[in-house]
Amino acid sequence: MVKTIIAHIKKDFRIEFRNRYAVSVSFSFAFxxxxxxxxxxxxxxxSPQTHAVILWVIMFFTAMSGLxxxxxxxxxxxxxxxxxxxxPALAVFTAKLLYNVxxxxxxxxxxxxxxxxxxxxxxxxxxxxxGYVFLGGIALSSSLTILAAIVARAGARGALFPVISxxxxxxxxxxxxxxxxxxxxxxxxxxxxDMVFLLAFxxxxxxxxxxLFEFVWHD
Amino acid sequence: MKYIYRLVYIVMPAAIAxxxxxxxxxxxxxxxxxxxxxxxxxxxxxxxxxxISGVLSVLFLFTGNGERRELVHAAHNSAAIGxxxxxxxxxxxxxxxxxxxxxxxxxxxxxxxIIVLMLVYIAYFSLESALRxxxxxxxxxxxxxxxxxxxxxxxxxxxxxxxxxxxxxxxINADRxxxxxxxxxxxxxxxxxxxxxxxxxxxxxxxxxxxxxxxxKGDLR
Numbered sequence: 499m500v501k502t503i504i505a506h507i508k509k510d511f512r513i514e515f516r517n518r519y520a521v522s523v524s525f526s527f528a529f530x531x532x533x534x535x536x537x538x539x540x541x542x543x544x545s546p547q548t549h550a551v552i553l554w555v556i557m558f559f560t561a562m563s564g565l566x567x568x569x570x571x572x573x574x575x576x577x578x579x580x581x582x583x584x585x586p587a588l589a590v591f592t593a594k595l596l597y598n599v600x601x602x603x604x605x606x607x608x609x610x611x612x613x614x615x616x617x618x619x620x621x622x623x624x625x626x627x628x629g630y631v632f633l634g635g636i637a638l639s640s641s642l643t644i645l646a647a648i649v650a651r652a653g654a655r656g657a658l659f660p661v662i663s664x665x666x667x668x669x670x671x672x673x674x675x676x677x678x679x680x681x682x683x684x685x686x687x688x689x690x691x692d693m694v695f696l697l698a699f700x701x702x703x704x705x706x707x708x709x710l711f712e713f714v715w716h717d
Numbered sequence: 718m719k720y721i722y723r724l725v726y727i728v729m730p731a732a733i734a735x736x737x738x739x740x741x742x743x744x745x746x747x748x749x750x751x752x753x754x755x756x757x758x759x760x761x762x763x764x765x766x767x768x769i770s771g772v773l774s775v776l777f778l779f780t781g782n783g784e785r786r787e788l789v790h791a792a793h794n795s796a797a798i799g800x801x802x803x804x805x806x807x808x809x810x811x812x813x814x815x816x817x818x819x820x821x822x823x824x825x826x827x828x829x830x831i832i833v834l835m836l837v838y839i840a841y842f843s844l845e846s847a848l849r850x851x852x853x854x855x856x857x858x859x860x861x862x863x864x865x866x867x868x869x870x871x872x873x874x875x876x877x878x879x880x881x882x883x884x885x886x887x888x889i890n891a892d893r894x895x896x897x898x899x900x901x902x903x904x905x906x907x908x909x910x911x912x913x914x915x916x917x918x919x920x921x922x923x924x925x926x927x928x929x930x931x932x933x934k935g936d937l938r
Contacts, residue, residue, distance in 0.1 A: 645864075664840075665837040666837070666868050707864070710863060713857070713859070
């Protein structure tokens with residue numbers, strides 16, 4: 499099982515490395531959005547709350563443009579049937595989940611410096627800021643993986659993914675925007691509640707996703 | 718069991734009469750407080766309908782090898798009724814918000830929770846439409862409902878408790894007690910019972926219509 503999962507992750511990264519679709523499209527989106535906001539703001543300083551909102555709106559739509567690709571690609575190329583026949587659903591989902599978490603981590607590592615540089619952002623509590631950003635990333639990517647599998651089976655995928663993802667992702671966005679805002683401002687880290695919330699959400703969603711994936715994946 | 722919902726013919730008029738004639742106006746809020754006997758039951762039924770949709774979806778997925786199609790129809794009908802009640806709860810809540818706080822909408826955590834519940838319902842119906850041609854549609858939409866149901870407690874119970882809210886907690890609160898005068902409490906409980914019966918009555922009707930439609934489809938085949 500572990501070997502199958504590693505083989506799947508390797509295969510997915512190799513395909514991504516060859517055409518760099520998800521990384522280039524998602525990063526280009528985040529980059530142009532950041533530049534557009536910075537240009538439109540014209541040096542006007544934003545409050546920490548506004549920065550947190552903008553940053554997470556960019557992160558959310560970056561996830562929308564990149565994370566569904568992992569399942570959509572399999573359906574478009576007709577390789578999903580091969581996967582269904584040759585790999586256990588558990589191994590496929592674990593590989594896709596880990597791939598999405600790693601991919602979104604890489605994307606966040608690329609987006610953050612760009613945002614900090616162009617928006618001239620001064621982070622008051624860098625450690626907690628990174629904690630919120632990466633925990634939020636894990637919570638987002640873990641909840642979006644099963645939804646990507648659902649969307650890949652449907653028509654009008656581009657429009658459907660944000661529609662079905664937004665209500666499910668909102669608790670994460672809500673909590674993480676508050677936490678990021680506090681870490682950017684002088685309030686810093688006030689309570690572990692937000693981080694516990696993000697961890698609990700990720701754990702619950704991942705457990706339920708494992709239970710449901712079989713029904714979404716097989717015909 | 719299905720006849721029990723006919724009690725709505727008696728309980729609903731009683732609940733309306735109690736809301737306007739028996740319950741006293743709340744101190745400070747005046748006559749506008751009578752919205753309590755409609756807004757709270759509507760919000761309760763919104764969450765109840767969604768939970769029942771989720772439970773029916775769980776039963777469809779995990780029992781009967783996906784053969785019990787009537788469960789999917791019942792889950793769909795419950796979600797449709799839930800969407801209607803969510804719209805009404807949002808509307809009644811915004812009117813009350815205008816009367817109490819001076820604005821129809823102010824993104825209070827509980828207002829946000831109900832609008833997110835509405836978004837989940839809309840997403841469910843959008844997904845169902847997008848999967849119309851897919852033979853696995855019933856399993857996939859059921860899986861989405863179960864997945865969405867797991868996130869609802871985070872909205873309804875967790876988020877409003879993390880962030881401060883202007884919204885009162887008359888029914889579910891830290892003390893696990895209803896902070897209302899006894900006449901108001903009896904009126905509220907009667908209204909909740911009436912709206913729950915109304916939900917059951919409409920769901921029962923909708924399920925019978927779905928069964929007839931399925932039978933017609935079977936006959937045509």
